[in-house]
Amino acid sequence: MTPLIQLTGITKTLTGQEQDRTILAGVDLTLHAGESVAVLGRSGSGKSTLLSLIGLFDRADGGTYLLGDKDITRLPERRAAALRSAGFGFVFQRFFLLKHLTAVQNVSMALVNGQGWLPRRKRKARAMAALDQLGIAHLAKHKPPRLSGGEQQRVAIARALVREPRILLADEPTGALDTETGNLVVDALRATTERGCGLVLVTHDRDHAARMSRVLHLADGVLSPAEVRA
Amino acid sequence: MMRLSGRLRSSLIIGGQGIRARKLRTLLSMLSLFLGVLAVVTVQAGSVIAERAMLSDIEMTTGKDGTLQVFLPSSPESGPVAMDTVRGRPDAVAMTNAQAVIGEPDVRPVNEGGGPIDDAGGGYDTGVARYCDPSGTCSVVADDPDAAPQPRGQAIELTLQGLSGDIRQFRPFRLESGQWLDFGSAPSLAPRIVLNTKAAEAFRQVRVPAQMRLPGAVADPTPRIVGVVEDGGWAPAAYVRSDELLTWMPVGAMADPEFGGVQLMMSPGAADLEQILRSRLTAAGANMDEFQVQPIDSREQMADQLSLLRWIFLGMAALVLLIGVAGILNVGLATVGERIEEFALRRAVGTPRLLLAGIVLAETLLTGLLTAVLAIGTGVVGLKGASWLLGGREPFLANVGFPWQAGVAGVVAGILAGVLGGLIPAVRAARIPIATVMRA
Numbered sequence: 001m002t003p004l005i006q007l008t009g010i011t012k013t014l015t016g017q018e019q020d021r022t023i024l025a026g027v028d029l030t031l032h033a034g035e036s037v038a039v040l041g042r043s044g045s046g047k048s049t050l051l052s053l054i055g056l057f058d059r060a061d062g063g064t065y066l067l068g069d070k071d072i073t074r075l076p077e078r079r080a081a082a083l084r085s086a087g088f089g090f091v092f093q094r095f096f097l098l099k100h101l102t103a104v105q106n107v108s109m110a111l112v113n114g115q116g117w118l119p120r121r122k123r124k125a126r127a128m129a130a131l132d133q134l135g136i137a138h139l140a141k142h143k144p145p146r147l148s149g150g151e152q153q154r155v156a157i158a159r160a161l162v163r164e165p166r167i168l169l170a171d172e173p174t175g176a177l178d179t180e181t182g183n184l185v186v187d188a189l190r191a192t193t194e195r196g197c198g199l200v201l202v203t204h205d206r207d208h209a210a211r212m213s214r215v216l217h218l219a220d221g222v223l224s225p226a227e228v229r230a
Numbered sequence: 231m232m233r234l235s236g237r238l239r240s241s242l243i244i245g246g247q248g249i250r251a252r253k254l255r256t257l258l259s260m261l262s263l264f265l266g267v268l269a270v271v272t273v274q275a276g277s278v279i280a281e282r283a284m285l286s287d288i289e290m291t292t293g294k295d296g297t298l299q300v301f302l303p304s305s306p307e308s309g310p311v312a313m314d315t316v317r318g319r320p321d322a323v324a325m326t327n328a329q330a331v332i333g334e335p336d337v338r339p340v341n342e343g344g345g346p347i348d349d350a351g352g353g354y355d356t357g358v359a360r361y362c363d364p365s366g367t368c369s370v371v372a373d374d375p376d377a378a379p380q381p382r383g384q385a386i387e388l389t390l391q392g393l394s395g396d397i398r399q400f401r402p403f404r405l406e407s408g409q410w411l412d413f414g415s416a417p418s419l420a421p422r423i424v425l426n427t428k429a430a431e432a433f434r435q436v437r438v439p440a441q442m443r444l445p446g447a448v449a450d451p452t453p454r455i456v457g458v459v460e461d462g463g464w465a466p467a468a469y470v471r472s473d474e475l476l477t478w479m480p481v482g483a484m485a486d487p488e489f490g491g492v493q494l495m496m497s498p499g500a501a502d503l504e505q506i507l508r509s510r511l512t513a514a515g516a517n518m519d520e521f522q523v524q525p526i527d528s529r530e531q532m533a534d535q536l537s538l539l540r541w542i543f544l545g546m547a548a549l550v551l552l553i554g555v556a557g558i559l560n561v562g563l564a565t566v567g568e569r570i571e572e573f574a575l576r577r578a579v580g581t582p583r584l585l586l587a588g589i590v591l592a593e594t595l596l597t598g599l600l601t602a603v604l605a606i607g608t609g610v611v612g613l614k615g616a617s618w619l620l621g622g623r624e625p626f627l628a629n630v631g632f633p634w635q636a637g638v639a640g641v642v643a644g645i646l647a648g649v650l651g652g653l654i655p656a657v658r659a660a661r662i663p664i665a666t667v668m669r670a
Contacts, residue, residue: 057663082580
């Protein structure tokens with residue numbers, strides 16, 4: 001079966017004022033549909049950089065990036081934006097909800113991105129379905145300041161899922177939450193893999209990592225399998 | 231097309247959300263822009279109203295744009311030939327000019343020479359000494375230095391224009407009171423005259439028995455004043471049907487060459503009339519070197535007078551508008567700075583850079599348009615107020631409508647300010663890296 005994504009020999013060097021710093025020095029990663037991968041590593045090890053390359057926020061210096069069977073290593077920004085919209089969902093440590101919008105509006109904002117057009121009623125229906133999937137449909141009309149951290153993160157996950165992505169990228173999504181709420185969020189993320197979505201979770205929490213299909217460790221710019229105990 | 235429509239709608243929706251979310255900032259932007267757009271609206275409205283007023287004045291005094299003005303030779307044949315040629319033609323009017331004195335018999339008019347009347351009821355000294363014979367007919371003294379001067383009395387001298395038809399199709403006089411000459415009815419023995427406002431003013435100050443002395447008339451008729459018009463003239467004048475004058479004087483005497491002789495006004499389409507006149511006057515032995523045809527260029531005259539002023543005022547308005555643009559730019563840059571994370575997030579969910587720029591531009595454009603609507607509304611209300619307050623004193627403000635050109639100028643100024651003020655913030659928003667949300 002063709003993997004969702006396949007990264008081979010990915011390199012990335014950040015240009016600094018004094019000297020260049022190699023963040024990724026030949027990363028190989030394969031993700032299949034319904035598979036969840038946790039990436040562990042120290043702060044500054046390049047986990048977020050790896051995620052930004054997978055999510056097409058940035059471009060690798062070297063290596064090959066296949067999405068399905070398409071080589072997207074050198075994708076122009078315009079096409080990258082279209083792919084981000086069609087294929088990827090993102091969850092961040094900070095929720096980045098827009099304070100002036102309600103929960104349902106925050107979710108449907110991902111549908112108003114210039115990549116196709118949905119009428120208002122359809123947008124709302126899809127946003128409500130995504131919220132319902134996360135069990136927070138009753139909070140649809142609440143604005144972010146009235147929601148708890150866990151609820152806000154679930155709204156953010158609903159926003160990531162509303163376009164029905166094939167790949168979900170989560171960058172320390174439980175970093176700002178307590179253990180119990182964090183577990184709820186990880187449950188929600190794992191549930192997406194049951195519907196065939198591939199999940200890459202960047203985390204410091206080994207317990208959360210242990211709940212994924214595979215756990216990888218990023219050190220010295222290279223990914224390697226890691227052993228964690230749940 | 232569908233993609234463009236989707237992006238346009240998206241930018242308008244998100245732009246509208248942005249405006250609603252930052253009402254105070256939007257209001258501040260609008261405030262800074264309001265004066266600029268209002269200045270543009272005011273200058274445009276003012277210039278259009280001034281143009282209308284000036285064009286109306288020019289048309290009253292010289293004639294409508296494109297009208298052909300024909301000056302006939304100062305020979306005795308011109309009057310009869312002109313009257314005969316234009317008879318029954320709706321596209322041309324013959325005008326004869328003569329000086330008439332209306333008032334007491336055997337006296338010199340208070341405004342000898344036909345000049346305007348001052349506030350005290352006397353005439354301004356025109357520097358022309360005149361002699362009035364016992365029949366009341368006056369002529370320039372220089373022609374008869376031995377003649378005895380007459381006492382000054384209750385009489386007014388004015389220019390009497392005999393008309394073969396309704397001149398208002400070429401010179402749109404404004405009826406002030408009464409009615410205009412009726413060319414459809416049978417001629418009256420007592421000539422019906424319509425005064426201009428200067429003559430009406432003179433008759434208000436100097437109340438005189440109505441006896442009209444005409445040079446060359448067989449007797450002094452009693453005129454009937456039927457109306458008053460504004461003709462844009464500076465001196466007393468009156469208008470009368472030529473055929474009613476013909477009862478009292480021969481056609482050859484109607485046109486006094488000293489005061490303009492015979493003139494014709496005709497529509498541009500009446501070219502055949504010019505040929506007929508030329509042929510008939512040549513046959514009558516008139517000096518055709520004096521035959522002149524002049525098209526009236528009232529719009530050109532007006533444009534010459536207004537263009538410089540308009541550019542000066544538009545320049546000033548543009549400066550005020552520029553300050554408004556700087557205000558939008560300032561608020562726009564601050565807003566983009568505050569919304570870095572939002573824009574980065576939007577890019578992360580697939581919003582193209584171009585749409586991000588479009589969102590910022592849509593916000594500033596909507597702000598500019600809202601401001602334009604507000605400024606135009608203020609202009610409409612202001613003009614209504616000015617018309618209500620000053621309409622009685624200033625005729626050009628009475629019942630004046632808001633010029634659509636000012637509305638268009640306001641909308642264009644609003645859009646222009648929105649685009650100019652939003653351009654740099656839009657470019658900045660489009661350049662925000664997505665990694666901002668990863669490193670936050």
